[in-house]
Amino acid sequence: MTKKYRTPDGYTADIAVFTIVTEESKPFTPPDMSLNLLLIERAKWNAEGELNTEGGKWALPGGFVGVHENALQAAVRELKEETGIDCVHMKHFGIYDEPGRDNRGWIISNAHYAIISEDDLREMNANDDASAVKLVNIHDVLQLELAFDHRQIICDALSVIKKELLQTTAAKNLLQDEFTYSELQAVLSTVTKDPAILNEQAFARKIKSLPFIEKVEGKTTQRTSKKATQLYRFNEVEVVKPIYTGRYQER
Amino acid sequence: MTKKYRTPDGYTADIAVFTIVTEESKPFTPPDMSLNLLLIERAKWNAEGELNTEGGKWALPGGFVGVHENALQAAVRELKEETGIDCVHMKHFGIYDEPGRDNRGWIISNAHYAIISEDDLREMNANDDASAVKLVNIHDVLQLELAFDHRQIICDALSVIKKELLQTTAAKNLLQDEFTYSELQAVLSTVTKDPAILNEQAFARKIKSLPFIEKVEGKTTQRTSKKATQLYRFNEVEVVKPIYTGRYQER
DNA sequence: GAATTAATTAACAACTTGATAATTGTTAAT
DNA sequence: ATTAACAATTATCAAGTTGTTAATTAATTC
Numbered sequence: 333m334t335k336k337y338r339t340p341d342g343y344t345a346d347i348a349v350f351t352i353v354t355e356e357s358k359p360f361t362p363p364d365m366s367l368n369l370l371l372i373e374r375a376k377w378n379a380e381g382e383l384n385t386e387g388g389k390w391a392l393p394g395g396f397v398g399v400h401e402n403a404l405q406a407a408v409r410e411l412k413e414e415t416g417i418d419c420v421h422m423k424h425f426g427i428y429d430e431p432g433r434d435n436r437g438w439i440i441s442n443a444h445y446a447i448i449s450e451d452d453l454r455e456m457n458a459n460d461d462a463s464a465v466k467l468v469n470i471h472d473v474l475q476l477e478l479a480f481d482h483r484q485i486i487c488d489a490l491s492v493i494k495k496e497l498l499q500t501t502a503a504k505n506l507l508q509d510e511f512t513y514s515e516l517q518a519v520l521s522t523v524t525k526d527p528a529i530l531n532e533q534a535f536a537r538k539i540k541s542l543p544f545i546e547k548v549e550g551k552t553t554q555r556t557s558k559k560a561t562q563l564y565r566f567n568e569v570e571v572v573k574p575i576y577t578g579r580y581q582e583r
Numbered sequence: 584m585t586k587k588y589r590t591p592d593g594y595t596a597d598i599a600v601f602t603i604v605t606e607e608s609k610p611f612t613p614p615d616m617s618l619n620l621l622l623i624e625r626a627k628w629n630a631e632g633e634l635n636t637e638g639g640k641w642a643l644p645g646g647f648v649g650v651h652e653n654a655l656q657a658a659v660r661e662l663k664e665e666t667g668i669d670c671v672h673m674k675h676f677g678i679y680d681e682p683g684r685d686n687r688g689w690i691i692s693n694a695h696y697a698i699i700s701e702d703d704l705r706e707m708n709a710n711d712d713a714s715a716v717k718l719v720n721i722h723d724v725l726q727l728e729l730a731f732d733h734r735q736i737i738c739d740a741l742s743v744i745k746k747e748l749l750q751t752t753a754a755k756n757l758l759q760d761e762f763t764y765s766e767l768q769a770v771l772s773t774v775t776k777d778p779a780i781l782n783e784q785a786f787a788r789k790i791k792s793l794p795f796i797e798k799v800e801g802k803t804t805q806r807t808s809k810k811a812t813q814l815y816r817f818n819e820v821e822v823v824k825p826i827y828t829g830r831y832q833e834r
Numbered sequence: 835g836a837a838t839t840a841a842t843t844a845a846c847a848a849c850t851t852g853a854t855a856a857t858t859g860t861t862a863a864t
Numbered sequence: 865a866t867t868a869a870c871a872a873t874t875a876t877c878a879a880g881t882t883g884t885t886a887a888t889t890a891a892t893t894c
Contacts, residue, residue, distance in 0.1 A: 337593065337650075338650045339590060339592055339593055339594070360870080360871075361871080400682055402680045402681050427675055427678060429648070429653045429693070438650055440594060498823055499750065499826055520827065524825065528851065531851080531852060533852085533854090533872095536872070537874090542826075558862095559871055559873085560860080561872060572745075572749055573749075574750065574777055574779075574824065575751070576786075576789065576793065578828065578829040580794050581880070611892075612840080613840075765840080784842085784885090788882080792881095807840070808840040808891085810842085811890075812841060812842095830849065832849070
């Protein structure tokens with residue numbers, strides 16, 4: 333190809349990995365969850381013993397996209413390489429292409445978020461050097477010293493994940509296939525103050541009429557209560573809730 | 584910079600421009616609107632008289648991003664250059680980076696959507712060669728022969744714009760600053776079948792309690808009715824509607 | 835002046851939901 | 865065996881939402 337324009341010096345994929353951490357799991361008790369973001373600490377020195385670009389700061393996992401793959405594939409690959417996590421739900425959410433954002437050149441970053449369950453997370457801890465990887469509660473993450481423009485990327489990721497969890501059925505990726513109303517409620521509680529969701533009786537009542545959730549007939553668990561509790565699962569129905577309907581008045 | 588990787592051959596910005604077309608505007612009548620997408624016809628031959636890549640097909644406006652700008656700026660610039668439109672509401676919505684999507688090389692397309700009002704559209708028609716530019720009703724657009732992977736991009740754009748109009752206050756960009764309930768309803772009707780929005784009495788009642796819309800005190804118009812009609816405007820309030828609340832049962 | 839039309843208001847029924855309370859099933863302590 | 869504890873579940877009420885139907889209002893047209 334004849335290049336009429338100056339072309340980019342690189343194309344990277346970054347990944348904001350979100351996961352749920354169950355804070356305390358006493359038997360027969362509904363879970364108390366927090367939403368966490370996975371970060372890696374950039375090495376202070378590179379292989380040649382020189383100071384590394386943005387070394388010592390915390391950053392999102394990621395790396396360069398190859399010519400043979402798209403950014404989504406690269407993101408999945410990099411996450412596996414850097415943390416051992418096999419991700420199911422990974423999605424593009426933004427592009428970071430401000431001139432000068434990376435002092436190494438004209439580098440375009442394609443940002444993704446991934447949602448993984450606690451279960452899948454355990455593989456990670458076994459697989460990798462834990463010292464350079466940590467989970468940070470989403471309420472604390474902006475206090476850290478972050479590399480490049482990752483503060484901005486993380487801000488955007490937080491706002492995207494909050495919307496995604498409330499406006500789509502993405503919560504299914506943070507739960508087991510079959511779950512109780514209180515487990516789903518615990519996930520949603522990490523990102524909303526909506527009283528219709530926080531109110532236990534109201535939510536237990538509501539879950540039965542949601543078109544995208546179905547009762548697992550005759551199946552119960554004692555994970556969250558001494559009394560056997562009904563299990564539910566997501567089905568394939570997708571819905572869009574307009575802001576022009578519903579209630580807005582507090583009582 | 585030392586290049587360890589092969590780098591992209593180009594970075595382009597494409598723009599899906601959406602606008603409302605009022606189908607018939609009898610006086611004293613609520614509008615009948617359709618949502619349209621702006622497409623350009625690619626020239627059959629290039630400057631050297633050779634057959635152009637994907638020439639003769641319909642495509643989204645767009646072009647290469649320069650090293651001194653980000654893709655959003657490039658998108659605004661290209662849209663102005665190609666159609667004369669000065670756009671207010673332009674946003675990134677997707678990346679198209681499949682290897683082989685453009686036979687000219689490794690070219691990454693950053694896709695944007697723009698929402699412009701009928702008023703702003705008039706400038707365009709005055710400004711440019713109308714033969715190569717046309718507005719297509721969103722229900723017809725997928726019938727056309729489209730260049731590159733623009734069919735996919737347009738599909739995604741349609742689904743994004745539908746969500747955006749219902750789940751955010753983006754409709755304000757398709758209306759005048761002050762509007763009647765029936766004008767807002769006409770905009771929303773182009774993208775939803777929700778009875779709570781299509782029902783006139785219900786919607787006229789509802790608009791008064793929406794936290795992100797306020798009455799323009801004492802101001803009316805006769806655009807849509809012989810009887811003077813109340814005007815409303817959007818304020819700055821932003822809301823997120825969870826799918827876990829509200830009604831799902833049809834009557 | 836009557837007909838027409840869109841906006842507005844009213845009224846009702848069915849549904850939603852926050853609040854409060856009662857009931858149920860199981861475990862653990864007495 | 866009895867009781868306390870506790871989450872799940874069900875019940876009830878009040879207030880808000882919304883589809884439906886109908887009446888009222890204001891301006892224009894004939």
